[in-house]
Amino acid sequence: MKSGVRPLVLIGAGHAHVVVLRSWLRTGFRPPEGSMLITPDRYGWYSGMMPGLIAGRYRLDQCRIDMIELCERCGIDLIQDRVRGLDADNQQITLESGRHEQGRWLSLNVGSAPPSPDINAASIEVLPAKPFPILVEAWRRWRAEGAPPSVAVLGGGAAAFELAMALQASLPGTSVRLISGSELLHGHHPRVQRKARGLLREYRIDLTENRHVTRVQGKALYEDDTSLGVTDASVVATGAGAYAWPCKSGLACEEGFISIDATLRSISHRNLFASGDCAALPATPHAGVYAVRQGEILADNLRAALLRGSMKLYHPQPRALALLATGDGRALLSYGPLTAHNRLLGRWKDHLDTRFIEG
Numbered sequence: 001m002k003s004g005v006r007p008l009v010l011i012g013a014g015h016a017h018v019v020v021l022r023s024w025l026r027t028g029f030r031p032p033e034g035s036m037l038i039t040p041d042r043y044g045w046y047s048g049m050m051p052g053l054i055a056g057r058y059r060l061d062q063c064r065i066d067m068i069e070l071c072e073r074c075g076i077d078l079i080q081d082r083v084r085g086l087d088a089d090n091q092q093i094t095l096e097s098g099r100h101e102q103g104r105w106l107s108l109n110v111g112s113a114p115p116s117p118d119i120n121a122a123s124i125e126v127l128p129a130k131p132f133p134i135l136v137e138a139w140r141r142w143r144a145e146g147a148p149p150s151v152a153v154l155g156g157g158a159a160a161f162e163l164a165m166a167l168q169a170s171l172p173g174t175s176v177r178l179i180s181g182s183e184l185l186h187g188h189h190p191r192v193q194r195k196a197r198g199l200l201r202e203y204r205i206d207l208t209e210n211r212h213v214t215r216v217q218g219k220a221l222y223e224d225d226t227s228l229g230v231t232d233a234s235v236v237a238t239g240a241g242a243y244a245w246p247c248k249s250g251l252a253c254e255e256g257f258i259s260i261d262a263t264l265r266s267i268s269h270r271n272l273f274a275s276g277d278c279a280a281l282p283a284t285p286h287a288g289v290y291a292v293r294q295g296e297i298l299a300d301n302l303r304a305a306l307l308r309g310s311m312k313l314y315h316p317q318p319r320a321l322a323l324l325a326t327g328d329g330r331a332l333l334s335y336g337p338l339t340a341h342n343r344l345l346g347r348w349k350d351h352l353d354t355r356f357i358e359g
């Protein structure tokens with residue numbers, strides 16, 4: 001390693017980086033000595049299983065990957081810390097501990113956090129759905145010490161729907177409400193939306209659509225000045241919002257996300273890769289399934305970068321099949337106009353998710 005400059009710095013233990021490390025293990029590729037991964041959490045959490053965990057259907061250790069062990073097997077240093085700043089021109093990063101690192105190649109896979117309403121003197125817990133450890137910790141406390149009488153889940157996408165169903169399943173004394181800023185499951189076929197609304201009714205989850213909670217004051221939820229009622233706790237699952245620091249770094253960004261091309265490299269800084277939720281690429285939604293697919297190409301392209309080989313191109317799949325967990329062992333299928341909801345689909349989802357965790 002040239003003094004001080006790491007050959008490769010991976011930032012974030014997201015889905016894509018997990019796939020990269022596993023691919024290198026499988027193919028026997030060893031990254032150059034001094035390569036490192038920076039992650040604040042020792043675990044890589046698998047998003048597909050989070051609703052199942054919250055529903056009480058999985059144990060913690062079934063839903064996460066031990067990055068210390070994975071890095072050790074790959075011969076990569078793991079630094080448990082959080083990046084708080086990046087100087088893209090000099091490929092230098094600053095960590096929360098104050099430490100600095102510089103990489104010949106950088107790869108960002110830091111995910112996203114849901115956009116939050118303004119919280120003015122909230123007397124309730126307002127929990128982001130991501131990063132996962134925060135929500136998981138609160139949920140475990142609720143189970144151990146008593147849950148709030150009511151919880152409002154904010155958001156109307158697949159994650160918000162699944163979390164509302166999961167909380168209802170695992171917190172029997174709590175009344176769960178779902179407040180969606182758009183119509184429920186916007187972008188899914190109306191048949192899927194109808195089925196999802198029916199399931200919420202069946203499980204007595206109150207649904208409010210086309211209302212965007214902009215403010216939490218005390219226990220009260222507001223859309224601007226219009227009251228949307230009160231709640232004892234709130235879980236924010238409003239989709240992917242970009243972290244601020246990557247775009248303050250000099251990288252070209254689009255709506256806060258790092259603009260990349262099909263090689264998964266920044267369009268402005270060619271020694272920097274970005275993948276998963278933190279990246280912006282046309283026709284590529286911010287979802288775990290896309291991050292996983294990008295991981296396969298990223299593994300090859302990082303290796304090509306380190307060995308001066310040629311890069312592969314990532315082509316997003318035109319349409320992804322979605323299996324939404326409904327907290328009861330069943331799953332709701334959404335694939336264009338096709339929909340179904342049953343236990344067999346639940347078992348299929350369990351199988352796919354477990355297969356990912358087991359590598």
Ligand SMILES: Cc1cc2nc3c(=O)[nH]c(=O)nc-3n(C[C@H](O)[C@H](O)[C@H](O)COP(=O)(O)OP(=O)(O)OC[C@H]3O[C@@H](n4cnc5c(N)ncnc54)[C@H](O)[C@@H]3O)c2cc1C
Nearest residue numbers: 012013014015047048083110111159276277287288289291
């Ligand atoms: C409840 C829920 C369920 C979901 N279910 C699904 C699903 O079934 N299918 C699907 O396709 N999508 C699902 N999603 C969306 C999915 O979570 C994201 O699209 C996916 O996690 C993105 O993966 P990623 O690889 O970009 O990063 P992530 O998996 O989000 O990981 C980011 C990593 O970066 C680390 N990190 C963050 N900031 C820093 C920093 N400053 N420095 C260093 N490291 C940092 C984090 O600790 C984490 O390890 C779900 C989302 C939620 C909230």
